[in-house]
Amino acid sequence: MTMRELEKKLRKLDYHQARLYLFCNFISLMLITAYSVMMQSSTVQEVFPEGGDSRKQVMAIFVLTIVGCAAFTVYATALFFRKKSRQIGILMALGSSKKQLAPMLYREILVLGILSSVCGIVTGFPFVMLIWNGFRMLIVDSEEMVLNIRAVGLVIPAVFLVLVLMLACLSAKRYLARTDILDTIQEEHRNEPVKELGKWCGPVGIVILLVGAIAGYEAPGISMRYLNFVPPWWLSLLYTPVFIGLYMILLHTVVHGWHFRRKTFDRDLVSRSMMKFQGKQTINNLLVSTVLIAGACFGIFYVPMLSAGSIKDISTRPYDYLYHYRADQNVPGKAEVETMASGYGLSLKDWHDASYITLGMDGMHMIEEGSRIRYEYRELLHEGKFFSETGFRELTGVSITVEPGTYLAVSDDEERMGYMLAVSSTLLTNMDTRDTLDIGFAGYAHFGMLTDENGFYVLNDADFAEIAEGISGEWSGRAALFNADGEDDYQFAKELFYELIQSSDESCELPSYYNRVYKIAENEAGRTYWGDTMAISEIHYDDPDSSEFRRFWTYMPRFRMLDKNDFIRTYAVFLMMFLFIFLICTTAGCVICYTRCQTIALNNRYVFDDLRKLGAPPAFLKQEVKRQCCTVIRTPSVIGIFSMTFLYTLIMFANDGRLTIDEIMGLSACGVVIVGIGLLLYVVYRKTVKALVKELGIEG
């Protein structure tokens, strides 16, 4: 028998010991591959535009997932070597030199690492296809939801694989560099007690966490608004107290536990002491799984928050149909629409229409100069659509009075869209004649259907007549509102929508954030307008059902039947991506909790043996397992879910300093989702307890 043969023989045993290492590597590479492939697919790349907030959020979660996967890979590697250390120590004690052990150890760890990682990467593809196609099959399918797998999606998993192997080799090197053989042999049973803090650390941790969350969230705004500084990257470091606070809360949980009644002091003494002596790893693991569960909530909360707002918006509209168009376009009017409706056996009622003009509005333009923010007055900054008082009343039926020399911005009843409207303009410009009108903001007119990114405004009739003098069809338009008499028809809504597109020429093929007024100002100043250079501003008539077109076409009509039926379709990629984030983060979080429970229980197998010898019945031992699993799973779940609920509420509140009805509806729907997540985690808890009870031989 040679050293090579001995190595082969030992490896058989190691494969058994390495199950957790193989599993963790496999899972992390599978999740990272799936996420990366999904992220790099052309569909997601197009729907989540570069530089957009949604892309940043998705990327942030991706980074979070990578960190989480890295954490449990590091942990699994350490655990593998701890199990392996006895073997290494015995061989060293019997005279094996490091030169003899090194190739054996490196060969083994590389084989295990490559095997599990490659399997994970390969499985990542069917995994992402399963989720993608499952979503298409079970929830919604659209033409744009074609999964295009690109090779670039493999870059991050490949880098991660290299990191996994490097980490394994570094751990092997570290073990080989040890000179204390006895320490190496005893490594597996070595405790890692954490440095304890007093009982104050939990409550103080909660305060620090909240302070960090608020400071991190508010700091960029304060920097821009009050200090005129572009928020530097390091401002994100203000979120650091969140993690410090989280660590302290977890430390308190592991070391002291949360006891609100003195009677229960000794209840979980055994299970907590087990965790306490594995403290460092336990807290690190709980920290990572907390962050992952928070990430999962972030993903899944998006769905009810988006849906609740949209459902409320669609269902509370006072009219079934609203469309507006440029006056120089040959768009169907009342007669044509009625004819089209009759083709579907539909008659119309409550028809109202009115003209508006599009004017240039002045304002303070924010300019970034290095790290400084400078505000500069621009006469032509915003594009606004203006009705006269009479026009607004004819269209909406809402009578308002606008004082001469003032304007009102149109918003919904709760004035949620206020932050998107120009509410500080002092000068309006007729873009054809360049005549101007001095003006001042006088408040809001309320009609939710007329809120959009460019904004509708209302002028005094006389002011309107004065500034509209000589305006062309290109800078004026018409809006129409009507209801279906009887049951509405989706096909009619769809045909009318397509007809609006067909009757608009290519000069109207613009996204809502394309500002014609500012473009002219920039061109006149010899500069190129940003919207003419970036692909972000392109939408296409030949792709009218795409999410991009439906969400951003500047003349996108609001048809209740169309919006209601196509809501999921329009937001399909978003919904799927956030659902995917939820799945990935939940899986990673659950894997960490499961492995942590396994490790604590199995490393403390002797404690269970001792308790058994002291006469502890199976029911008592099972209870100890349950308590330990409960703490490991419940703690990150409660903190993760609570943190994300708090963050969502904070964001909603910070938008306009209050919670609107649809935001409350959305948060309530999140509550239902939380119940679902709770049930899922309970199932994981039950399965973990069952597995541990079996492994520890507590029953039978």
Place this chain on the structure above:
Amino acid sequence: MLQVKNLYQSYETAKTRYPVLKGVSFHVNQGEFAAVMGASGSGKSTLLNCISCYIPYEKGEILLGGQNLGGLDQEGLAKVRNEKLGFVFQDFMLLDGLTVKENILIPRIIRGSADKEALEYAEKLMELFGISHIKDKYPADISGGERQRTAVARSLINNPLLLLADEPTGNLDSKASRTVIEAFEKAKQEMKSTILMVTHDSFSASFCDRVILVRDGVIYKELKRVGGQSSFQGYLLDMIKEMSGGEEE
């Protein structure tokens, strides 16, 4: 065979240094079966770990077969451990994935390879210690006594100059302890092995030719066996009582 001269060693815990060995000197002759006894914390295990080259020592000299172990590098120490020393540990330290026979052969495999001659020698050792019938079994499937006898056989496979045993009967019942001590006696008698055993068990120590009593990091007394095993055990117990200041150990 083994000479330990003026050995010093200390441990540092919480920034305080505690001396464990304070100038220990003794020798073990070729073919001798010697034991080191002492209370917990007396320094007996540290002494054995220094001789085993598992931990470095601060001052003094350890000569094994005339070779000073102090100046050796890691490679040199590994070679000494493999070729000149044999080890028997309290908790056996057998590799779970290998059979009894394979475990016995490990030191030989580390040295080069287990050839036919090595296999024959392993068979001889197994026969000598009464474990031939379990040679293809795994450690998990055999008794504590059998495991420790396997460890004794393993320690002798490379014909070491010195066999070091750290509390070899510490995890065994009296019957199994007896079989292990018998294995040491056989090794001494039939293979002319030199054995140094650390133990707190006066029964095991009473089989030795000489017992070195250690107290607070220094040698308290060296006792040579005169007469039968049971009278030597009685003498040992008296000396231990004296060493402990009249209290029972």
